[in-house]
Amino acid sequence: MLKKLLLSMFASSVMLFAANVGDLSSVKTLKIDRDMTKMGKSCVECHAKETPGMVNDWKESRHGHVGISCIDCHQVKKDSPMATQACPGVKGTDVYISLLVTPKTCERCHPSEVKEFQESGHGRAGLQVHAKDGMQKLMNHFEGADNPHTKGSAEATGCMQCHGKVVELGKDNRPTAETWPQAGIGTIYPDGSVGNCASCHTRHKFSIAEARKPAACSSCHLGPDHPDKEIYDNSKHGHIFNAEGNEWKYDSAPDAWEPGDYRAPTCATCHMSGIGDLKTTHNVSRRLKWNLWAPKSNLRDGGLDNAVKVWKEEGKFSKGNPVAGHPDGSVAARAEMEKVCSSCHSTLHTKNFFEMADKHVILYNESYFEPAKKMYDELKAKGLIAQDPWTDEFHKVYYHLWHHQGRRMRQGALMNGPDYAHWHGVFELQQDIRELKKIYEHRMKTGKID
Known part of the structure; x- marks a missing residue:
């Protein structure tokens, strides 16, 4: 009798469960406890008045849907190098915040994504520019004209907005105008972390859909050089x-x-x-x-070599890194x-495409870059490259050969952009190499820079 009763109760519960799949109207109490803290609510309420655009983005985000609020990402420990109480909402409390949300915060929930990012070219973007004397001289001396009244503007408005920069802190541990705000993918923070998730998943919506569209990449991957x-x-x-x-x-x-x-x-x-x-x-x-x-x-x-680790140990980006x-x-x-x-695509389609694209890269290497580099090195060894390279016609053509036309030739080939593989690419290169040979032969014959 007891066995029959238990079987009957089990059958009834299965029928009840089946009837309620996808229909919660008969459930009296349905609560998921993911409420925000008192401080979290206070931040949202204040910013809804002060910066409503931020809150509107956050409301539509997955973070907002699961109760992750401002304080969850912006709160830092008191001993953090970025800690501040400049915000009136936390002043005088035991809560410290930072305007800067670094990958160390993101990796609490997204550890795999942060690790993968740091192993990528994106993870090195800021380190490479910061550690290269040539890049620093280009931005500050040649482009910045050593103007003491405008120091840092060439980098702040241009290069670092894509590459990133070492963020420096000023009064109240708030970032300086020379180093923030920026969207640089390889931003280097005072806590030692590197990267900027918001470059692709922009604040404060952090949309996966946005990051999947070409516009997410085209802020940086455009223009004459790439x-x-x-x-x-x-x-x-x-x-x-x-x-x-x-x-x-x-x-x-x-x-x-x-x-x-x-x-x-x-x-x-x-x-x-x-x-x-x-x-x-x-x-x-x-x-x-x-x-x-x-x-x-x-x-x-x-x-692979972790550029972040190299930066911490050596204070520079090592040229030996693969x-x-x-x-x-x-x-x-x-x-x-x-x-x-x-x-x-079919296997044949894919194999044939890459076979010819690879050959175009090899064509660039063997027929254009290597001869140009050989001529450049010989001229430099004989003192036939001007001290100010940007007044030197050979240097300017050589630079554009690899940095502009050469990149377009190679990237156009591998990404199926025929106009860039050809007219903006190899067609320009065949003119560049002829111009370089003409200048090279004249200088080697006369021993002079005209």
């Missing part, structure tokens, strides 16, 4: 995106954003997304075979990128 957004628009991928991309689905969960949500890849699809059996990664360099930004393109081999890439080298990197392509 026109990646323009190259994308020139490609068939960009053609399809510009025709219908506003209708695609961008908010699928990580590792679930697949063809069908979109008809052509965006930057994030190829460089970051979990597609097929690939996992989502924040190491944007992981699937890259070549370092296309450098004067000469080398294979991304030799393993370029960021796949931990197993360039072959593994290309294999992963081919898996991305295979979601939409």
